[in-house]
Amino acid sequence: MGLQIAFWVLALIAVGSSAGVILQKNLFRAALLLVVCFLASAGIFVTLSADFLAAVQVIINVGAVAILIIMSIMLTREVTRGSPSNRLGAPAFVISALIVFILVFSILTTAWPISGAEPAQPTTSVLAQILIGDPGFILIIQMSAILLLSTIIGAIVLMKEK
Amino acid sequence: MAPGLEEYLILSALLFSIGLFGAITKRSAVVILICIEIMLVAVNIALVAFSRFITPVELTGQAFAVFVIVVAAAEVAVGLAIILTLYRQRHTIDTKKVDLLKW
Numbered sequence: 001m002g003l004q005i006a007f008w009v010l011a012l013i014a015v016g017s018s019a020g021v022i023l024q025k026n027l028f029r030a031a032l033l034l035v036v037c038f039l040a041s042a043g044i045f046v047t048l049s050a051d052f053l054a055a056v057q058v059i060i061n062v063g064a065v066a067i068l069i070i071m072s073i074m075l076t077r078e079v080t081r082g083s084p085s086n087r088l089g090a091p092a093f094v095i096s097a098l099i100v101f102i103l104v105f106s107i108l109t110t111a112w113p114i115s116g117a118e119p120a121q122p123t124t125s126v127l128a129q130i131l132i133g134d135p136g137f138i139l140i141i142q143m144s145a146i147l148l149l150s151t152i153i154g155a156i157v158l159m160k161e162k
Numbered sequence: 163m164a165p166g167l168e169e170y171l172i173l174s175a176l177l178f179s180i181g182l183f184g185a186i187t188k189r190s191a192v193v194i195l196i197c198i199e200i201m202l203v204a205v206n207i208a209l210v211a212f213s214r215f216i217t218p219v220e221l222t223g224q225a226f227a228v229f230v231i232v233v234a235a236a237e238v239a240v241g242l243a244i245i246l247t248l249y250r251q252r253h254t255i256d257t258k259k260v261d262l263l264k265w
Contacts, residue, residue: 004164004165007164008165014173018181021180021197022187022188031192031196034196044173048210053224056231057206060231061234072192073192076192081256083188084190086257092183092187095182095186096180099178099182100175103172115217115218123224126219127225127228130221137229147232148236158243
C-alpha cells in the first residue's frame with residue numbers, strides 16, 4: 001500500500017515536472033524543474049528496490065549534470081530570451097502522441113515473463129559481481145573509462161581560449 | 163496491490179514522449195539538452211523496471227542503467243562545451259540562427 005502511494009506520487013511529480021520543463025518560459029526555472037524530475041526518478045528507483053542506482057542518480061545527475069546545465073545557462077545569458085519554440089509544435093505533438101500510443105499498446109498487449117523472485121537486497125554486491133565479475137561487463141567498464149577520458153580532453157580542447 | 167511492470171513502463175513512455183516533444187520543438191540548445199536528459203531518465207526507469215520484474219536476482223537491467231548514466235554524463239559535458247564555444251563565437255545558441263551545417 002505504501003509502495004503504491006509512493007509510486008503514484010513520484011510518477012505524478014516526474015511527469016508534472018518534465019511537462020513543466022517544456023511549458024516553463026523561464027530557462028532557469030526549467031533547469032530547476034529538471035532537478036525535481038531527477039529526484040523523482042531517484043525515488044522511483046527506490047520503489048523498484050534499486051538502492052545503489054538511486055544514490056548514483058542523485059550524486060551524478062542532480063549533483064553534476066544539473067549543476068553543469070545551470071552554470072551554462074548563467075554563462076550564456078539566455079535567461080533574458082526565455083525558452084522559445086519553433087513552428088514544429090503540431091507535428092511534434094502528433095509524433096509524440098503516436099509514439100506514446102504505440103508504446104502503451106505494445107506494453108499492454110505483451111505477455112511479460114514476470115519473475116516472482118524476491119529482488120536482491122542490497123544490490124551493490126550483485127551489481128559488482130555482474131559489472132566486474134567473471135562473466136561480466138569488464139570490457140565495457142574499461143571502454144567507459146576511455147570514454148570519460150576522451151570526454152574530459154574534448155571538453156578542455158573545446159573550451160580552451162584560442 | 164503494488165504497481166506492476168506495466169505501470170512503470172507506461173510512466174517511462176510518457177516521460178520519453180514529453181522529452182521527445184521538447185527536443186523537437188524547443189529552439190534554445192540548452193533546453194534541447196535538458197529534454198534529452200529527460201529522455202535518458204525515462205530509458206533508465208524502463209531498464210530498472212525490467213531488472214526488478216524480469217531479472218530480480220541477476221540485475222542485468224541495472225548494469226545497463228549504470229552505463230546509460232555514464233554516457234549521459236559524458237554527453238552533457240561535451241554538449242555544453244560545444245554550446246559554450248558556439249556562444250563565444252556567434253553570441254547566440256538559438257538553433258534557428260546556428261545553421262552552419264545547413265544546406
